[in-house]
Amino acid sequence: MxxxxxxxxxxxxxxxxxxxxxxxxxxxxxxxxxxxxxxxxxxxxxxxxxxxxxxxxxxxxxxxxxxxxxxxxxxxxxxxxxxxxxxxxxxxxxxxxxxxxxxxxxxxxxxxxxxxxxxxxNITLGINFLLMAAKLLRGIAPFADVEVVEQHFREKPEVSGTAQKLAQSLNLEDEKVTSLRVGGIVGHHEVIFGFPHQTVRLIHDSIRRxxxxxxxxxxxxxxxxxxxxxxxxxxxxxxxxxxQLLRESASDLPTGGQTAASSSR
The missing domain is CATH 3.40.50.720 (NAD(P)-binding Rossmann-like Domain)
Structure with a gap:
């Protein structure tokens, strides 16, 4: 412990x-x-x-x-x-x-x-997974329009550090970040990818602190x-x-103590 x-x-x-x-x-x-x-x-x-x-x-x-x-x-x-x-x-x-x-x-x-x-x-597991997914999609589709929206409780004065990190990791200018301060929202972050014929939204909401x-x-x-x-x-x-990927890969190997490669010799 x-x-x-x-x-x-x-x-x-x-x-x-x-x-x-x-x-x-x-x-x-x-x-x-x-x-x-x-x-x-x-x-x-x-x-x-x-x-x-x-x-x-x-x-x-x-x-x-x-x-x-x-x-x-x-x-x-x-x-x-x-x-x-x-x-x-x-x-x-x-x-x-x-x-x-x-x-x-x-x-x-x-x-x-x-x-x-x-x-x-931002140390929430969900927002960090969102960040990783956003960077992956940005690399796959660099031609897409990308915007970041962050919403927090109205007393929060500064732009969210998480939103700034999202923008920085996606190579976005400051004007691509929209901040809203309303009510008692704990934390909302959204990355919007605009494609010619579809839109992808990656969203994370902190429900409780x-x-x-x-x-x-x-x-x-x-x-x-x-x-x-x-x-x-x-x-x-x-x-x-x-x-996790290594565990899944190992579980997909043939049983019987031999890999597919060794059993084919």
Missing amino acids: LKVGLMGYGKAGQAVARVLAEDPRYELCWVFRHRACAETTVEGHPHIPVRSMQSTDLDQWLNDHPVDAVVDFSNAEAVRWYGEQIKVRQIMLVTAISSYSDAQLDDLKTLGKATRVLCSP EAFGTGAAYALQELSHCSTGFYTFDDLLLSSIRA
Whole structure:
């Protein structure tokens, strides 16, 4: 069982905490939130403390409460607070921050030389599969018109980092991304391929924020099998797909202990 610490306890962080606390593969040991707060615990799990980054000596805390992995749903600046401890202790890191600067990404890649690091602006399994499928179709049909539509709750100020990643991976200009802010939509991303006589829409909807938690749980499981390095969600997903294809290929081989090639000799 992996011991896990969580950075960030906003709406997404609270959902992730609930998922990890109930997953038998992991032991959620503690949660840190960025802003100052009275010491409390994860709702429904009074043994899991929630503490403020501002009032905690992280070095001493990790001596007293060691973990195998950290999951980050806080903000882009938090890595400066915990990065050195992650490095020296070789703690596995899964970060789902969508607003890292180029310099911060470089720091994370450097961190990947000391431990295992997974960085993804959207950590839901579905959106990453959508991203992979969109890139595949773009390669097959580069002549198609392509647009990206993203919809989120009205309080979200910035363009979705996931939409930006979709556009970048498909070589689209910024004006090819349409953003809508309405009501309480958790997250909607759509890639539209316009062909002369047909239209293909690849759609992903985050129904509940717990989807981020299941994505983080998947990332932790897959990353635990990796060697030291910096990884994207694509890397983990491709590894899973290759393993699945190999299993299916092996199951298609003739029975009886011989392959078709060897039995024909």
